[in-house]
Amino acid sequence: MKFNELTKSFWIIEFTTILIMIIVLFLPIHTAIKIGFICGLSPSLFNGIYYIRKWSKKSDEIKSDLDLIRGEKVKVIFLDIDGVLNGYNKWTYLIINISKALHIPANIIRNTLRIFEVKEKYVKRLSKIVKNTGAKIVMSSSWRHGYWNIPYEEKYSDQKRLHDLLDKYSLEVIDITPSSKNGKREDEINQWLNETKFAIDSFVILDDEPYDLQSFMGKELVKTSKVIEGDMIKGLPYEDTGLKRKHVKQAIKILNKCK
DSSP states (O other): OOHHHHHHHHHHHHHHHHHHHHHHHHSSSOHHHHHHHHHHHHHHHHHHHHHHHHHHHHHHHHHHHHHHHTTOOEEEEEEOOTTTTSOOOHHHHHHHHHHHHTTOOHHHHHHHHTTTSOOHHHHHHHHHHHHHHOOEEEEOSGGGGGTTTOOGGGSOHHHHHHHHHHHHTTOOEEEEOOOOTTOOHHHHHHHHHHHOSSOEEEEEEEESOOTTOGGGTTTTEEEOEEEESOOSSTTOOEEEESOOHHHHHHHHHHHTTOO
């Protein structure tokens, strides 16, 4: 039996159960008998609703997997983490520069500011891209080696936070890019595209460093960093990184092939 047929059968049973309970309420029998009968049916009713929701969700997951197996075209997000889901801004640079002047160790400042901690607001923006495009996520970040196929208990705290936030927004990483000898991200993404079993409709790359992604510049690359000239100390430039709303719009436009 197909999942949608199974779900339909559950609904018929639940409707029948409710109908019987209503009929019993109006029958000319003792109130205690009515209450006992309804209490006896109630667990079945709530269990049925639970399984309807469970099987409906399972049906959606299986349909998604079958779409991939059948070779239907999919959209892909190649996801970097550092500088995309975390990063610097003018305030972090301000504090870092002040800390340097006060000779405070850099690692203390990084840990205090949690610069490399994944920010929920950026994950939420990533989820908006997925919801508006139906794209699948492939991790191209250096984080992939400590994230992919590693038991949750063995992950570092930052990796656990990434896992928890992706799970919170129902974001699944379906694969990671392979490692290349030269470590060039451009080659790793191209290798994945050439070897994947999926039929690719479109793809976008979310990354803050374009130096090894030159062939994707001006096309599939959404660069999530920008050097701002002048900050709050001596007019020095600073780098502003992280997935902004404008990047979300740009990524959706690329994936949906909008002009």
